[in-house]
Every structure is written in structure tokens, then in C-alpha cells.
Amino acid sequence: MPVDAARILMPNRFRFWVQIHMPLMMRTCIAASLLMFVLALGELPASLLTIPPGTGTITIRIYNYMHYGATETVAGLCLVIPLLTIIYAIFLFGVAGSWRFFLPKVPGKKT
Amino acid sequence: MISLNCITKSLARKTIFDDVSLTIETGTHVAITGPSGCGKTTFLRLIAGLDTPDRGDIRIESKLTSQSGRTLVPPHQRQVGFVFQASALWPHMNVVQNILFGLQQLPKSDAAEHLNRILSETGTTHLAKRMPGTLSGGEQRRVAVARTLAPEPRILLMDEPLTDLDSVAKTELAELIKSIVQNSKMTLIFVTHDLKEVSHFCDRNYVIKGAKVIALNG
DSSP states (O other): OHHHHHHHHOSOHHHIIIIIIHHHHHHHHHHHHHHHHHHHHTOOHHHHHHOOTTOOOHHHHHHHHHHHTOHHHHHHHHHHHHHHHHHHHHHHHHHHHHGGGGSOOOTTOOO | OEEEEEEEEEETTEEEEEEEEEEEOTTOEEEEEOSTTSSHHHHHHHHHTSSOOSEEEEEETTEEEEETTEESSOGGGTTEEEEOTTOOOOTTSOHHHHHHGGGTTSOHHHHHHHHHHHHHHTTOGGGTTOOGGGSOHHHHHHHHHHHHHTTOOSEEEEESTTTTOOHHHHHHHHHHHHHHHHTSOOEEEEEOSOHHHHHHHOSEEEEEETTEEEEOOO
């Protein structure tokens, strides 16, 4: 229903999209993006099949180090995964917060 | 003038309107009543352009707006205002931003003037910086009315705006709507199932029964 209200008052399609649609979808998009990030970060079989020669993901490195028994390095790299997830989550919340820039400006108020 | 010609509309295999024809003169205040699920909201949505009729056509001021499953004039170009049953305020915007959304085509000075006038007319000036989630039900409806009226629509569609309000909020909002409607030349289509509200706001009453729209008086 909020989207219907916007369809009636819509000033133009761009504003309809950035001021109504995206902010209403933002929470879902952030949750989905974070979930996919975590799943992709820990993905091994697909990474092994698709990465080009000479490069490696963090999961492949962990897998290789486990093979050579480098326990401390594996533990360190495993700690990096939640750290990266936290950094990505902060980035996403920053993007969500900065979306206020697109909302209607109150006349006479400096933003 | 709003003219519905031979409108047929079905939703989920249920016929809501079957060959309905109706003309609403400009400036009249019309009530639409009927039991729950009879199609009152659908009737408003068809006029607003949020739904299209399966068959038949809708004209607003002689201009063909919808015809047999096609929307010819999109909702934002029909000069209609729609007060939804559940207020439908945008939760990420404060009250002022909610009202300003429909005023963004105006120059900034005009938008500010419009905004201040509508805030004062609807008694929402003190709520200006509040977020919708922090408002009571009555305040939310008041803001929804303000947002709808801000672009000065020629047709005002109200979908049970007084439902689920306590008696004080209901009386205040009813008086506000009445004063706005009486002081303007807007066409009002007011959906309700409270007959007291019909006599309070409207000079014609239609009831939706058996997929038909029947005039009760006037």
C-alpha cells in the first residue's frame, strides 16, 4: 500500500524508485546481501571450479594451509572471515544511512 | 465528471463488478457502502488507476483513463488523492518529507508555502519532524490526509479513513475532513460501512451489492 500511495503522488520514476522503492526494500536487500556474502566467503567447491589460475580465495588458502598442517595460519585466516563480514555489514549500514541524501529536502533546511 | 461504462472486474475468480455503469458529477460528495469484501476498495482503485477493469472503460473529465485491461492515464496524472485505510505513510520519511513527496514538481518556495498551509490546515504542524512510527493512529490518518491534499487533487478518494480510531480521534478527523470538503470544489468518493458517516459527509449514497453499484438516494 505505501507503494500504491507513491504511484498516485509520483513526481517522476527516478524519485519513485530512489525515495520510495529502494528505502522500503533496503532492510531485505541488506539481509540478503549479507547472507550471500557470508555464504560466498565460505564457498569452496564452486571457487575451486571457477577461479582463474594464479589467484585464490580465502577459503582455498585455508584449505591448502590445512593440507600442510599450518594450524596457526588456518586459525588466523578463519578469524579474518567474521572480521570481513563485520566490515561488510558496517559498509552496508553506511550505504543504508546515506540513502537519506535522496529523500525530499525540507525547504529552507540546510542538509 | 467521473464516468464508469460497463465495468467488469474479477479478482481471484470472484466477480467484483459485473457490467457496472455509473456517473459521478464534478464536485459531488458520494458515499460507497457495502459489506466487507464487496469491492469498495476495488472501486476506488479502479478510479485511481491502481487497478484496471477487465472490460469497460473509465473516463475522468471526458478523458479516457482506463479501458479493458489497459491503463491509458497513469495514477499520478489523474489528479486524484487517495487516503488509504491503513494510512500507508512511508516509514523511512518524517511527516514533512511524506507531504513533500507529492510537491517536488513545484518550485521550492511554492512547495514550502504549500507545505506550511497544509500543515496548519490539518493541524499537523507540531508533528512535522516526527517519524510515522511514533505517531498515534489518529495522527497518522491526519498526516495521510495532509499528504493527500498537498498536491490539490480534483478528486478525493477516501477508503474508510475513520475506521479503527477512538471516538475522540474519529470526531476530530471527521470534522477536519468535513471542513476541507465543504471549503473546496473537490469531488469526494468516501468508502465506509458506517451510515452516520454517510450522512455527515455525503449527498449521494451508492451501495455495492451482488457485483452491482446501486444508488440509494439523491
